[in-house]
Amino acid sequence: MESYLVDITLILDSTVRLAVPLILACLAGLYSERAGIVDIGLEGKLLAGAFAAASMSAVTGSAWLGLLAGIGAALMFSGIHGLASINFKGNQTISGVALNFLAAGLTTFLGQSWFKRGGYTPQLSGDQRFNPITLPFAEQLREVPILGQIYFELISGHNIITYFAFIAVPVTAWVLFRTRFGLRLRAVGENPKAIDTAGISVTRLRYQALIITAVLVGIGGAYLSIAQSAGFNNNMSAGRGYIALAALIFAKWRPGPALLVCLMFGFLDAVQFRIQGQVFPIIGEVPVQAIQALPYILTVILLAGFIGRAVAPKASGIPYTKER
Amino acid sequence: YDGGGKFDKSFNEAAYNGAEMFKAEGGAYQDLEISGDAMREQAIRQFASRGNNPIVMPGFSWETALKTVAPEFPDTKFTIIDTVVDLPNVQSVVFKEQEGSYLVGILAAMKSESGKIGVVPAFNFDLLEAFACGYAQGAKSVNPDIEVLETYVGTGFEAFNDPGKATEVAKSQLDQGADVIFQVAGGAGAGVLQAAADAGKFGIGVDSNQNHLHPGSVLTSMVKRVDVATYNAMKGVEDGTWAPGVIVLGLAEDGVGAAFDDNNASLITDDMKAAVEKASADIISGAVTVHDFRTDKACPSL
Amino acid sequence: MTPLPRWADVVLLPLLNVVLAFLVGGLIVLAVGQNPLQAVGIMLYGAFGYGSGFGYTLYYTTDFIFAGLAVSLAYHAGLFNIGPEGQAYVGGLGVILLGLALNGAHWAIVFPLMIICGGAFGALWAFVPGYLQAKRGSHVVITTILFNFIATSMMGFLISRVLKPVGVNSDESAPLEAITRVPQLRTFIELFKNSPVNLTFFLAIIALFFIYWLIWRTKFGYAVRALGQNPVAANYAGISNQKMIMIVMAMSGVLAAMVAVNNVGGVQGRLILNFVNGAGFVGIAVAFMGRGHPVGVGLSALLFGILYQGGQELAFQMPGITREMIVTIQALVILFTGAMGDMLRAPLARLLARSSSPTGAK
Amino acid sequence: MTSLHPTNAQRSEGTAAAPLAIELVGINKHFGPVHANRDIHLAIRRGTVHGIVGENGAGKSTLMSILYGFYTADSGEIRVNGTPAHITDSRHALALGIGMVHQHFMLVDNFSVLENVVLGAEDSAFLAPTLNKARTQLKALARDYGLEVDPDAIIENLSVGQQQRVEILKALYRGAETLILDEPTGVLTPDEADHLFRILGKLREEGKTIILITHKLREIMAITDEVSVMRQGAMVKTLNTKETSPGELAELMVGRRVLLRVEKGPASPGKVLLDVEDLVVTDDFKVPRVKGVSFQVRAGEIVGIAGVAGNGQSELLESIAGMRDQLLGTIRLNGEVLSLEGDDGAARARAAGLAHVPEDRLRMGLVTTFSEWENSILGYQHSYGSGAGLDIAKARATAEEYIKKFDIRPPNLDLKTANFSGGNQQKIVLAREMERNPDVLIVGQPTRGVDIGAIEFIHNQIIKMRDAGKAILLVSVELDEIRSLADRILVIFDGKIVGEADPATADETELGLLMTGSHAGDVGTVSEPGTLAPHETPVQQTLTQMSPQDNSGKDPNQ
């Protein structure tokens, strides 16, 4: 019994760690898509953030400066995205795709010319990374059955970005549904004309959304390179931007469900690692690839079985043109 | 270079180091990282037609391309690492990874207190299985009851580039009680070593000597002397000693082995060292044969 | 705002955009201390300057045409297929199974069957997301992304555990015999010596014409476009949206699978891991840059072919410029020609208006 | 510049006393080659209702959008309360007390009423205080002007009339002193329109200024104090409403005097062509909307279905047209049962001889990104070309023919349909559905937002079809339209047919009551100030209107 509990908390712990970059990227996408900008460039922004964070941290030795650099890089990418899709009314998807290519090329290229390690940044250690934080009383409470165990293993012992990600969810919900900015943000994604006739600048609003997107996804990138891992690695975002996008649609562009979906992805992955190579009763040994594909297959099934049609913000993907 | 990139801190980087070694001695070379399989043929051909000699290709993925191109350039000397191409102008260098892995397996088993150790290959793939299988055999030779966990990072070559997931995979093994983990995942392996170090447990490096990455936490590294092979090929052509055919580098040839240096000196007891030396001698003498996964796609110990 | 004359719209503007992309790329090249003009020269030389280089350009173009058409066709029906990568991968399975089954037979028999069989596998892999979209409302964007991941796992297993013959080190299937493979053009045309461009290239050209005809000249295409532009009106017109979604996705999968015919049937002669190598994703860029029109798709596929092959040459010739540099330049091209394609429109229109007004106003 | 002030010069005296709320001086606006507003001068007095009329494309909406800061004029000046104002965006206009209810509502569909009202006019960064304040204020506004809407209702669940109230509330909440309404009654039922005019009357009493754009001269006569007429981008004249007549206005709008009314002989019904039996239909959310409807339409008769929007008409039409599956019941066309299995029922309905002019041409009847000729074959694409190929030449020829016959303007079959005016878009749909000689024609809201000239033309076409022995089912929220066209009227309420009436004898009030499902006790509330005069029957109507053949004489796009 006790050991099952330990197992479960450990799996959940792993779930949390795997979910954090997804949560951040997903929330990031939520802001931009709610504002009517489809962001397939999340992947690239994530990668750029990861690279900038690791580089800055490697050079300055400060994880916090690394984090800022990660955000900065994502901001630059969002800037390009905005310029292309808001000012020049270009196709949002294609600028997103361009960003993904740009990040893949530029990060390795710059990394190589700066660090001469084929695009890798130096191994980071100590203050160059965000290390786990032990919450108060975690050690003392550890002996308390069940709750203490959960507190120690699951709640305590994560890095600061993890806590940030989890706080960002309710904050996003609050911003979206309880503030003036949120109201306008949702409106501009649904009917930019309504915003425009109300005398509010669509362009400004969309840029604001993109800035928030950049901050979140930049932090997500930093998580990958200076919290979860200890250094940047070519293409280390490994499709997480796309998965985050899928999670966003799955969650129907709502923050709470987005958290749950990201946790589900994390959980399935965490479980998947643990059941590889296990011999199952009745079925026997399952090819490891089948187990690895399980999270995706399950998602498809869930999607088809339980989730109805996802209705995107109406104006999403359409540049706003005002005749003058 | 193979997929994974030049500076993966293990396989390709070793080849690069070998070439650099050659360059340091006054040689010159040209190199290229490829970006897709379709490029391989083209790359070899371009090098050959520019008169580069020899052409060293680290990685079995070059096999097909080489088979096509080598006959077109009978005067060029090709060296391919990790697989065999039977052509008159090709030198094939293969390693007995299982033997080196056997040795680190012994070390892992002796170091382990929990009776559980792990191996993390990038993905399910024969070459990587050979490492894992040798490792398991070595470990079981010390402790027949030891449990060897094997978890893959991903499903394809991109797994070599995902240290984030590798970290998580290693953590999952640590959570399950493993206290020594052998990474066979190229660039992503850094994540494994990191996770082991963070947890105060032990990691084992691969291909290059990775003991320095986390001194005191990397128990040892299963070195595969790709650098030597590369260097030898280049040097060999210069000296005129280069010869076609298959070169198998095992323990006997010093092509594989467990790395001992200052960084892990404190982790290795004399007993452990002795056990490794004995096993090494036994393997070389033939008293012990290490099963190669690739011969029958099966591993009795895993 | 006066609209641009047609020639400026279809020729001048895209050209200027490409030039702009290269200018910015050139700055980056300059920044790393290399000569951008020389780089462009090498690139063009690599892409067109000699026979096998040109052959490689066409070979890459073939892939991109198919992937681009796959995305375009679906897009005309209002579906965003992100899955050509996976569909091509699975299509490879069909190609190799057919090829191995008939191994030794003459290519003239095998080639058409390969197209059908590979196409069927690709179609299946795209049909399922199509079915889920039509019947269950599961967003095709997510499902195709997920199917890409599933394809990687599935194909990894099949290649390394099922199709791989004993005694081969690489993870790959048994090879097709030379006579069974789709013949490469070098066997007919000396010019293309050593390059992998093969008969599939002509298939791609045919596909361009076919898709043009299909979309703008048939009732089916009419229905596809109606569905894509206004699904309610399509329903009003008696078009079955559900059936159309499924059919179009399947056809999109067929097109994607032709990437497999090119690579597995024509170049590798065997099924290897990850042979698609991102062509499916490039297809998204190609489709959007080509604005979904076969002419545009053909041209942007060619542009990407040039970038790939020319970039390859560049990496050989200028050690300071790595493959990442090329990816960066590709990104710039996508950005300037695709995403910011209209950036120069307004200034250009002004310029043309000004230069024509003195002659126009008597 | 000031020397040519035709409007001011022609303004009727006697009303000049009140101060001016808005003054437009020499406004010009081009859209590419189109000169949408030509040197417009317009003065609007405070505390009045000022009507603006003009045919489709005359430039009314453009002018108002300029006043509201949504478009910027190429030249000219706007004066608000006598002070020149350089209105650059809507916020500016709002600050000057100008509010606008657009022809197409500017509401966020999935927001609540409250959220829509406060959008852009929030007091603080946090919503709660604003929402609370707005809630109380909405209550006050509802009380003062009879603008009841549930503040928490979601817009997409509201009827058009209620949505319009939200638009008005939006403007009032922002403290609008001048309210612009662009074709506000185009989508309203007579009841809703009455209600609107009562509200406008109250607003005027409060001293607010109202600018009203409408195609319905009856409304102009009933509620406005002054009326301005626009034609082809120019301001023709401003008149005192009391001193003008519909006839004069219509003449000013088109430039010549014409007399016409719906000429319709008695019907001679033949055999039953459309037979609907016990039909039950649900909407997208599986809620039953049509609850057991049965009726028949015979050859050579027009059956009108009258009802307040949202009582199942849409679902009924869609079901008969094959677009929506029925839950229960049978539809017979020409005696054959129409099977609606699958989502391509519309194709089978067409094959069985049914044509369908949908209620909402933009959403359903047209693919606006298609060119004119492509839309001319929508739904009939299968009959162009024998094999897989589309016979484009034949399609274009057909489109050409339709353009001539229905006087669709501009006569350009390659123009994107989005760039046609609403009236012309409607003609494209009508031509397509009527010209293939169907046995049964079902028509929803045939003249929504269409100017008087086009209305006349459309009505005549419908009657011609009837006289050719077709069965016609007409659904409209315009009681007038139904009464002037239909041979029989069925009243629908809450998904059921609640009554049948003969248009010649039916009593307006009685019909109205049937339509709202209420009892006779509610009569009498319609006689408040600002209410419309009782509707006239078509025979009594002696409106000066354009005849169809005269259409060729005018071209707003020239």
Ligand SMILES: Nc1ncnc2c1ncn2[C@@H]1O[C@H](COP(=O)(O)OP(=O)(O)OP(=O)(O)O)[C@@H](O)[C@H]1O
């Ligand atoms: N967005 C636009 N782009 C280009 N031209 C336009 C645009 N909007 C209006 N126009 C032009 O301006 C003219 C006036 O249009 P406007 O919408 O003001 O007419 P209107 O009088 O409101 O017609 P209606 O009675 O049908 O509402 C049209 O004939 C059209 O040519």
Ligand SMILES: Nc1ncnc2c1ncn2[C@@H]1O[C@H](COP(=O)(O)OP(=O)(O)OP(=O)(O)O)[C@@H](O)[C@H]1O
């Ligand atoms: N984007 C556009 N570009 C060019 N012309 C346009 C555009 N939009 C509308 N028009 C032109 O505007 C005119 C009127 O357009 P509008 O949208 O105001 O229709 P409308 O006159 O309001 O019709 P209705 O009153 O029947 O709804 C038409 O002549 C049409 O060709």
Ligand SMILES: [Mg+2]
């Ligand atoms: Mg208008």
Ligand SMILES: [Mg+2]
């Ligand atoms: Mg209009």
